[in-house]
Amino acid sequence: MLDEIFENFVKNTIFKNKKAVQASYTPEIILHREKEINQIASVLAPSLRLEKPSNLFLYGVTGTGKTLSIRYVTNQLLEKAKENNVNLKVIYINCKLKKVADTEYRILAELLEYLGRKVPATGLPTDSLYKMFTEIINEKEMMLILILDEIDQAVDKIGDSLLYNLTRLDSSLTNSQISVVGITNRLTFVDALDPRIRSSLSEEEILFHPYNALQLQDILRVRAKEAFKDSIIDEGVLEKCSAYAAQEHGDARRALDLLRVAGELVERDSKKKVTLDYVDIAESKIEKDRVLDIVKSQPKQFQLTFLSIVENSKKNNGQSFHTGDVFERYSYLCTASKVKEITQRRISDIIGEFDMLGLITTKVISRGRGGKTREIKLAINPNLLEKVENILKENLNL
DNA sequence: CGAGATTCATGTGAAGTATACCTTTAGGCTTAA
DNA sequence: AAGCCTAAAGGTATACTTCACATGAATCTCGTA
Numbered sequence: 001m002l003d004e005i006f007e008n009f010v011k012n013t014i015f016k017n018k019k020a021v022q023a024s025y026t027p028e029i030i031l032h033r034e035k036e037i038n039q040i041a042s043v044l045a046p047s048l049r050l051e052k053p054s055n056l057f058l059y060g061v062t063g064t065g066k067t068l069s070i071r072y073v074t075n076q077l078l079e080k081a082k083e084n085n086v087n088l089k090v091i092y093i094n095c096k097l098k099k100v101a102d103t104e105y106r107i108l109a110e111l112l113e114y115l116g117r118k119v120p121a122t123g124l125p126t127d128s129l130y131k132m133f134t135e136i137i138n139e140k141e142m143m144l145i146l147i148l149d150e151i152d153q154a155v156d157k158i159g160d161s162l163l164y165n166l167t168r169l170d171s172s173l174t175n176s177q178i179s180v181v182g183i184t185n186r187l188t189f190v191d192a193l194d195p196r197i198r199s200s201l202s203e204e205e206i207l208f209h210p211y212n213a214l215q216l217q218d219i220l221r222v223r224a225k226e227a228f229k230d231s232i233i234d235e236g237v238l239e240k241c242s243a244y245a246a247q248e249h250g251d252a253r254r255a256l257d258l259l260r261v262a263g264e265l266v267e268r269d270s271k272k273k274v275t276l277d278y279v280d281i282a283e284s285k286i287e288k289d290r291v292l293d294i295v296k297s298q299p300k301q302f303q304l305t306f307l308s309i310v311e312n313s314k315k316n317n318g319q320s321f322h323t324g325d326v327f328e329r330y331s332y333l334c335t336a337s338k339v340k341e342i343t344q345r346r347i348s349d350i351i352g353e354f355d356m357l358g359l360i361t362t363k364v365i366s367r368g369r370g371g372k373t374r375e376i377k378l379a380i381n382p383n384l385l386e387k388v389e390n391i392l393k394e395n396l397n398l
Numbered sequence: 399c400g401a402g403a404t405t406c407a408t409g410t411g412a413a414g415t416a417t418a419c420c421t422t423t424a425g426g427c428t429t430a431a
Numbered sequence: 432a433a434g435c436c437t438a439a440a441g442g443t444a445t446a447c448t449t450c451a452c453a454t455g456a457a458t459c460t461c462g463t464a
Contacts, residue, residue, distance in 0.1 A: 120419070120420055120421095121418095121419080121420095122418065122419050122420070123418080123419045123420025123421075124419095124420060124421080125420095322407085322408085323407080323408065323409085324407065324408075344408080345408095345409095345410090348408075348409070348410085349410095364408090364409065366406095366407095367406085367407080368405090368406085369404090369405055369406055369407095370405095370406065370407070371405080371406035371407025371408060372406080372407060372408055372409060373406095373407055373408050373409080374408080374409080
């Protein structure tokens with residue numbers, strides 16, 4: 001029985017090279033971003049002569065090719081550097097990843113790890129990490145390009161200090177030079193920065209506009225050709241994927257995800273063709289996976305809080321409710337699952353973090369004499385509620 | 399009737415605490431010269 | 432005397448708590464028209 005399934009899977013695959021429709025893939029040619037790529041390249045080019053390139057900032061909503069473009073350019077740059085014997089290093093850090101790089105310390109630790117120095121997760125003073133960092137870099141002459149992706153997330157959480165220190169770091173280096181590339185999907189991000197940091201950090205700025213539906217189609221076509229075997233994809237599938245993604249501010253990553261997941265689903269059903277229906281199924285699966293992944297990876301107290309939010313939302317038929325309600329239910333859940341209770345102060349912060357993750361939307365309102373509070377609304381598809389609730393309950397032994 | 403005071407429920411900031419983990423240091427024991 | 436191990440001392444980051452004050456519109460109070 002199993003043999004048959006595996007056999008089927010091996011033989012009947014519809015993918016030629018699935019990597020090509022994965023978000024992390026860097027294709028040979030990048031469509032509709034020539035201008036931006038050239039700009040980036042000309043900003044970073046001085047590094048080949050060991051001259052410090054200007055610091056650079058890339059803006060644009062998600063899935064507009066920011067990460068892709070910078071990756072592409074730096075890859076080429078690295079090759080060129082190798083040819084010319086230039087000691088160039090590029091470090092890419094995604095600041096959003098929780099538990100990996102969401103505090104100043106952890107970002108630095110990540111940085112040092114790239115440079116080949118293991119750092120303990122706790123215990124060392126932050127300045128000593130800076131010291132180690134400068135030491136390593138100063139050991140021999142080199143040019144360092146530091147890419148901080150989703151930097152807005154980090155600054156929200158830990159403030160400007162990291163950026164400030166990084167820009168200052170540059171002056172304490174004698175042998176080497178460092179330039180920072182910041183990537184953010186919030187257009188207003190730089191305005192909120194301290195003016196000093198702002199001027200030194202965003203010497204050059206490049207704005208990435210969203211793709212329109214036609215451009216998305218082009219991109220999908222190229223990628224699909226590489227990823228799938230011939231004539232697997234039905235008429236109109238690519239168009240539908242791009243249309244969906246274009247609705248959501250032209251997010252190419254989303255379009256690719258749709259296509260890939262649709263393909264995976266087809267494969268699982270051991271069908272031969274990717275049809276339009278599968279795009280719809282993929283659409284709901286992606287949403288589901290995203291939510292479940294986030295929810296599952298949260299620590300216990302967060303899960304309890306979220307369960308409380310879900311139950312409140314259910315009780316109120318999707319209408320909004322307040323911090324007090326959440327805490328009350330949370331408190332009950334703690335007793336039920338024999339978990340130590342956390343204060344309301346902390347719950348308030350946790351609710352704020354869920355807001356940042358996009359699982360809920362909150363708004364601070366004043367209800368006059370009813371006091372000031374947060375109005376909380378669940379922002380996930382109602383069909384998922386049951387599932388989320390069950391998983392949480394299971395995780396928490398309820 | 400309207401200006402100003404009051405009130406409520408919680409937001410928000412700062413400082414403090416517990417925990418887990420790190421480095422440094424000093425002592426104690428072992429080993430080899 | 433040198434080398435190695437261990438435990439204590441002193442330090443940090445993180446997650447959380449405690450304390451204290453800030454908010455801001457509905458509601459109340461009270462002097463006035």
